[in-house]
Amino acid sequence: MRILGIEHVAVATADLDEPARIFGQLLGLSKQRTEDIPDQQVITDIYATGSGKIEFVKPTAPESPVSKYLAKQGAGIHHIAFLVDDLRAWLRHLRQQGVELIDQEPRTGAEGFLIAFIHPSSTAGILVELCQRP
Amino acid sequence: MRILGIEHVAVATADLDEPARIFGQLLGLSKQRTEDIPDQQVITDIYATGSGKIEFVKPTAPESPVSKYLAKQGAGIHHIAFLVDDLRAWLRHLRQQGVELIDQEPRTGAEGFLIAFIHPSSTAGILVELCQRP
Numbered sequence: 001m002r003i004l005g006i007e008h009v010a011v012a013t014a015d016l017d018e019p020a021r022i023f024g025q026l027l028g029l030s031k032q033r034t035e036d037i038p039d040q041q042v043i044t045d046i047y048a049t050g051s052g053k054i055e056f057v058k059p060t061a062p063e064s065p066v067s068k069y070l071a072k073q074g075a076g077i078h079h080i081a082f083l084v085d086d087l088r089a090w091l092r093h094l095r096q097q098g099v100e101l102i103d104q105e106p107r108t109g110a111e112g113f114l115i116a117f118i119h120p121s122s123t124a125g126i127l128v129e130l131c132q133r134p
Numbered sequence: 135m136r137i138l139g140i141e142h143v144a145v146a147t148a149d150l151d152e153p154a155r156i157f158g159q160l161l162g163l164s165k166q167r168t169e170d171i172p173d174q175q176v177i178t179d180i181y182a183t184g185s186g187k188i189e190f191v192k193p194t195a196p197e198s199p200v201s202k203y204l205a206k207q208g209a210g211i212h213h214i215a216f217l218v219d220d221l222r223a224w225l226r227h228l229r230q231q232g233v234e235l236i237d238q239e240p241r242t243g244a245e246g247f248l249i250a251f252i253h254p255s256s257t258a259g260i261l262v263e264l265c266q267r268p
Binding site: 001002003004005006009011013018019022026027028029049050051052054056074075077079080082083094097099122123124125126 | 135136137138139140143145147152153156157160161162163183184185186188190207208209210211213214216217228231233256257258259260
């Protein structure tokens with residue numbers, strides 16, 4: 001049971017055009033896909049960097065968690081996602097260690113990954129996602 | 135001239151013990167080293183993730199840019215660093231494209247990397263570092 005690497009870094013944004021211009025055209029990152037995630041009320045543009053992805057996440061509804069984040073903090077790096085080998089085993093282990101989880105069980109995220117978020121109160125104030133390849 | 139991947143994600147923190155407990159012991163990331171960076175008035179604990187690093191950055195003086203960040207925003211993901219092949223060529227290119235740079239020329243960062251920061255006003259509000267292996 002181990003962490004395999006940084007799968008992606010997610011950036012909250014009110015607009016996907018500016019990131020496309022900067023990270024796509026100017027920095028030359030290749031856009032892999034755009035994905036609508038109704039579950040989270042967001043749409044995300046996913047760019048490959050060569051090692052790890054950067055995902056720009058725009059809310060599609062005022063009730064989206066990302067709308068609340070933008071209203072409170074403005075655009076910024078929203079979370080870091082680590083690729084793991086066995087997400088269910090990780091969630092069991094973390095619960096046993098008293099870690100507060102946002103997701104008790106894996107759910108399906110972008111690109112069909114199994115994902116779960118750890119509560120920032122248990123991870124030094126930053127939002128951490130664990131994810132497993134579909 | 136291209137981006138090779140996510141080199142690291144840096145987290146601003148007032149304390150290095152909590153990240154050590156969570157990311158080191160609990161999540162099992164291996165700490166590579168602790169580095170004092172007097173230039174930035176910070177000390178940083180660097181963890182390998184398998185692909186990309188996570189660096190916890192603690193200010194060592196009230197005038198450190200990270201002290202100001204913590205006072206304003208609290209602990210959080212401070213910047214994302216992309217590994218590039220030719221940092222000087224990148225900086226020239228970005229300047230020509232009208233991008234506002236914090237560092238006009240490369241300086242030496244942790245682990246001897248050549249580094250330069252782009253101003254967040256040019257990168258959709260997030261702080262981006264470009265770095266090149268020493």
